[in-house]
Amino acid sequence: LSHGAGGKASRRLIEGLLAPYFNMKDLNDAAYVQADQAKIAFTADSFVVNPLRFPGGSIGELAINGTVNDIAMSGAKPLAIVSTLIIEAGTETEILEAEIKAMQEAAEKANVAIVGGDTKVVEHQKADKLFITTAGIGLVDPRVNLSAGRVQKGDKIILSGPIGDHGITILFARGELDLEADIKSDTRAVWPFVAKLIDAAAPGLKWMRDPTRGGMATALNELARDAKVAIVLEEEAIQVRPEVRGACEILGLDPMHIANEGQFIAVVSKEYADDALKAIRQVPGGEQAAIIGEVHESDRHIVLSRSSYGGTRAIDMLVGDPLPRIC
Amino acid sequence: MIRLTLSSRTLSHTFLPDTAICDDCLRELFDPTSKRYLYPYIGCPNCGPRYVLMTNLPFERKNTTMAEWEICPSCKEEYEDPQNRRYHAELNCCPDCGPNYYLTVNGERYEGEKMFRRVAELLKNGEILLMKNNGGYHLVCDAFNKEAVQVMRDKLGRPRKSFAIMVKDVEAAKEIVHLSEKEEEILLSKKRPILIAKSKSEELSSIIAPNNPDIGLMVPYTGLQHLLFHFGSPRFIVMTSANYPGEPTIHKDDQLTRLLEDFQCAVLIGEREIERSVDDTVLKVTKLGAVPFRRSRGYNNLLNITLPSSRPILTLGADLKSTITLVKDGHVIMSHHLGDTSKYGTQLKFERAVKDYLNYHGVALSDTIIGHDLHPEYFTTKFAQTLEGYRHVAVQHHKAHLASILALKNKLSEPVVGVIFDGAGYGEDGEIWGGEIFVGSVQEGFARRGHLRKASLIGGDAAATFPLQALAGFIGDFDKELLDRLQLPEPFPKALKIKEKNIRTFPTTSVGRLFDAVAALTGFHLDNSFEGEAAIGLEYLAGQSPIVEEVYPFPWTGEELDYRPLFEEMIQSRLKGTSPSVIARGFHRSLAQAVVDVITALCKEYDTNYAVLSGGVFHNSLLVSDIFDLLKGTNIEIFYDDEAPLGDNCISLGQAAILSAMNND
Ligand SMILES: [Fe+3]
Ligand SMILES: [Mg+2]
Ligand SMILES: [Zn+2]
Ligand SMILES: [Zn+2]
Structure with missing residues (x-):
């Protein structure tokens, strides 16, 4: 198995193996559960990051933000989290304590409670220092109705801010490479933006996703496929910090394939798009949100990116580490 | 129905290539008594577009975009008369029944002679023109007009890549390039490619093909193009396909919107639809024949x-x-x-x-x-x-x-030694190949017998964009102090760090990157704004130094070509202050010697006299000519085909x- 990089390979794993066994129909980041009157969003995610700490964040912080963001992406206000820690025997207490503290701080910031969990210590080399699994629930806002099926021609694609910060930070941290001192992970909880977005544009809000592993390319390709549409992006509207762009250039990477931990994509109907954008921009940290593209009708369910000089490229999902191909 | 005979078999019908206007049609075009006097869509069974207009096979009018134009009685008569030279001319038409051209500029519309005079005027004034040719739109301007060409560069996002130009005839061509007899023949052949020939005009080169020893040029292949010159357009015009880099050439009128928004220029529109775009063929004569860089118009055909x-x-x-x-x-x-x-x-x-x-x-x-x-x-x-x-x-x-x-x-069973040098290709071991030495035959299969010593491709495709980064992949393991003395700018130092940490660093045997690396070492510190820019610049640089003053060791170990001694000596030479052109010239000779060493050794080992050189690197005429020189006197023959890309x-x-x-x- 080499399913770590996200994108096509992990999609194949989920759809080929898990979904049939578990009889899952909608493959979303979070599932909906009806509990009496309340609609609950329910999700779980596991975190394996190397290194554990990196500029801008750490595994503990990711474990909280990753899960609260999955809840937020289902249109729900995150309420509570339980967590499981798998600890490799011999891991220093200070390392552990730092991560527990990071989890607590992130939870506080995101306004969720950590209400329980479990820890297991496994033999040396049966884990890599620390793995964290978190599960969370959120209360679905009754005003939202998210479904790829509602996405249609003319809808706008909104992106919450610059992309690529997290993935490039991790890549550099892993290699102890200090090419650009100013890059740090964008890890954060996105619920505050989503809350305002729902207030401003709930009837027009159709789909959301946080483009983590596999980046924007993977998230949008999944949308194109599930909604049976083509997505056309305006490359110049997509914010990429100069440091990240520089790093991508020199590493032969496409920012669209790089992981993010604090951004999200929303599809909003044309009528609500401006209000939605304004709402996100008004929340501190959302100033760089932008409309980056549009949904088109097509029997090719693909993602295209237009730029003024580069022409129109088809943006594919990431298969793994991209291989050199320029002759 | 068109029948093509091939060996003893026949293929009942296939695509026909597009060919240049014939001499008979050209004569009629300028004969005031002809009914097709000055008519751009003049043609006959012997000439004109075919494949670009076809909507189906066989090649009959109803299977082309001419189907929508109804033939007039006079044209029909020609079509049906076995004595007429237009007997069975499927596209036969005239000004009475066929499509025509018109010019739109600032909302005004021009036709006929007025149109051609206006076009000439515009071009002389340094304006840019969009013009529909047989296989797609071209962007046109006066090639000697620096400002006009610069506007073209800015708007297309094409800062340094050369533009092809069109000249009226061979006489005009000879004013700007050196032409051998063979080149002249190719320039005038029915296929009418863009010919890459050695520049004679520094002024023109500096505008349309900077840092390039050559100029790409062609002579008219349509009636329309002849008419431009006839009515006084500049004698040297840029004629480049209308597309943003990498995108297909625009061939439908309704695809023009974006170009028109960008260029705000005049458009010469032909009423006949083009079914598919076919670019101009680009070729260059080297010792490996008339080698197509781009095998396209006129060459798309049954082999x-x-x-x-x-x-x-x-x-x-x-x-x-x-x-x-x-x-x-x-x-x-x-x-x-x-x-x-x-x-x-x-x-x-x-x-x-x-x-x-x-x-x-x-x-x-x-x-x-x-x-x-x-x-x-x-x-x-x-x-x-x-x-x-x-x-x-x-x-x-x-x-x-x-x-x-x-x-x-047609040497499918002949055992040969093959030397294949290019930028990158996926190898059987999952690595990035590009400096490959094979033995064997098509029939029995090829075995990889050797390759360029592995270097690092730092940042994958980024190494193809930044020659300095390619250089770091070759000399990154050299003595740190030595590297410091070279004082190479970014991205060289960054690339060294990436290599050291082994992030996104791939093993490669690419000779294309070797050229980039040597270009960087001899002073090319820009990015490759188009494929092969650094390598073309290096050939140009080498050309400034006509005599080989230095040769560097580039040993064949029996398994690999070891570039380390090559770089060590080139670096020493650079540090001594040797002129970059001497180093560039020496590099070409050293690589040629290495190729010859490999071929000689392996031909002996495998008992064959035949070798093949292929891959984009061999577009370099200096390298190829050095190899041929060094092989003189041996019994080794290089297989090449005159039209093989x-x-x-x-x-x-x-x-x-x-x-x-x-x-x-
Ligand atoms: Fe190749
Ligand atoms: Mg997740
Ligand atoms: Zn003719
Ligand atoms: Zn007629």
């Missing part, structure tokens, strides 16, 4: 070879200079240059070409063996996998390069040759 196969074969080529090849009943039909498939427009064009090739020739996909490159991430590979063929076969890139030459030479345009043909040699039942 004069056969490939035995019990089933049809369809091969999808490479990714950046894509072509397809169809083998049916042994006949080989190779497409024109389809372009860079990273662009969506090219993907559509490519898919359409595949469909047309199969449909028009009545080939069922389910019966067809599909060949594609070994690279898992090529668009063409992924597209191949969506085709429900009889069987799929992946072919290694450099083996396809080698096989294509042997297919064209050395770049990736050849890959689909090579794949087809290799597939045909397999058991296809």
Whole structure:
């Protein structure tokens, strides 16, 4: 198995193996559960990051933000989290304590409670220092109705801010490479933006996703496929910090394939798009949100990116580490 | 119905190439008594567009975009009269019944002679013109007008790449380039390619082809182009296909919107629809023949070879200079240059070409063996996998390069030594190859016998963009102090760090990157704004130093070409203050010597006298001419074909040759 990089390979794993066994129909980041009157969003995610700490964040912080963001992406206000820690025997207490503290701080910031969990210590080399699994629930806002099926021609694609910060930070941290001192992970909880977005544009809000592993390319390709549409992006509207762009250039990477931990994509109907954008921009940290593209009708369910000089490229999902191909 | 005879078999119908206007039509074009006097759509059974207008086979009017124009009685008479030279001219038309041209500029419309005079005036005033030719739109301006050319560069995002120019005739051509007899013949051939010839005019070169020893030029191939010159347009005009870099050339009037928004220029519109765009062919005469850089207009045709196969074969080529090849009943039909498939427009064009090739020739996909490159991430590979063929076969890139030459030479069973140098191709070991030495035959298969010593491809494709980064991949392990003394700018130091941490660093045997590295070492510190920029610059630089003053060691160890001594001495030479052009010249000779050493050793070892050179690196005429010089007096013969593409345009043909040699039942 080499399913770590996200994108096509992990999609194949989920759809080929898990979904049939578990009889899952909608493959979303979070599932909906009806509990009496309340609609609950329910999700779980596991975190394996190397290194554990990196500029801008750490595994503990990711474990909280990753899960609260999955809840937020289902249109729900995150309420509570339980967590499981798998600890490799011999891991220093200070390392552990730092991560527990990071989890607590992130939870506080995101306004969720950590209400329980479990820890297991496994033999040396049966884990890599620390793995964290978190599960969370959120209360679905009754005003939202998210479904790829509602996405249609003319809808706008909104992106919450610059992309690529997290993935490039991790890549550099892993290699102890200090090419650009100013890059740090964008890890954060996105619920505050989503809350305002729902207030401003709930009837027009159709789909959301946080483009983590596999980046924007993977998230949008999944949308194109599930909604049976083509997505056309305006490359110049997509914010990429100069440091990240520089790093991508020199590493032969496409920012669209790089992981993010604090951004999200929303599809909003044309009528609500401006209000939605304004709402996100008004929340501190959302100033760089932008409309980056549009949904088109097509029997090719693909993602295209237009730029003024580069022409129109088809943006594919990431298969793994991209291989050199320029002759 | 058109019948083409080939060997003893016949292929009842296939695509016909587009050819230049013939002398008879040209005479009529300027004969005031002719009914087609000054009529741009003049043509006859011997000349004019074909493939670009076809909507089906066989080639009959109803299967072309001329179908919508009803033939008048006078034209019909010519068509039906066996004595008339327009007997069975499928596209026959005249000003009374056929399409015409008109010019729109600032909302005004011009036709006829006024139109041509206005065009000439505009071009002389330094304006840019969009003009519909047979196979697509071109952007046109006065080639000596610096400002106009700069506007073109800015708007197309093409800062330094050369522009092809059109001149009225050979006399005009001789004012700006050196022409051999063979080159003159090619320039005037019915296929009318863009010929890359040695520049004579520093002034013109500095405007349209900076840092380039050559100028690409052609003479008119349509009545319309002749008319431009006739009515006083500048004698040297840029004639470049109307497209943003990498995108297909625009051939439909309704695709012009964006270009028109950008250029706000005059448009010369022809009323006849173009069914598909076909770019101008670009070729250069070297010791390896009239080598196409881009094999396209006039060359998209049935090849004069056969490939035995019990089933049809369809091969999808490479990714950046894509072509397809169809083998049916042994006949080989190779497409024109389809372009860079990273662009969506090219993907559509490519898919359409595949469909047309199969449909028009009545080939069922389910019966067809599909060949594609070994690279898992090529668009063409992924597209191949969506085709429900009889069987799929992946072919290694450099083996396809080698096989294509042997297919064209009809030497399928001849054992040879093959030296294949290019930028990158996916290797059988999953690494990035590009400096490959093979022995064997198409029939029996090729074995990789050696290669360039592995270097690092730092940042993958980024190393192809930044020559300094390529350089770090070759000399990164050298003594730190020595490297410091070279004082190389970014991205060299960054690339060294990336290599040291082994992030996104791939092993490679690419000779294309070797050229980039040497270009960087001798002063090319820009990025490659187009494919081969640094390498072309290096050949240009070497040309400034006509005599070989230095030669560097580049030993063949029996398994690899070891570039370390080469770089060590080039670096020493640079630090001594030797002029970059002397080093560049020395590098060419050293590489030529290395190639000759390999060929000589392996020909002996495998008891053959035949060698093949292929891959884009061999577009370099200085390198090739050095190799031929060094081989003089030996009994070794280099196989080459006069029209064989050395770049990736050849890959689909090579794949087809290799597939045909397999058991296809
Ligand atoms: Fe190649
Ligand atoms: Mg997640
Ligand atoms: Zn003619
Ligand atoms: Zn007529």
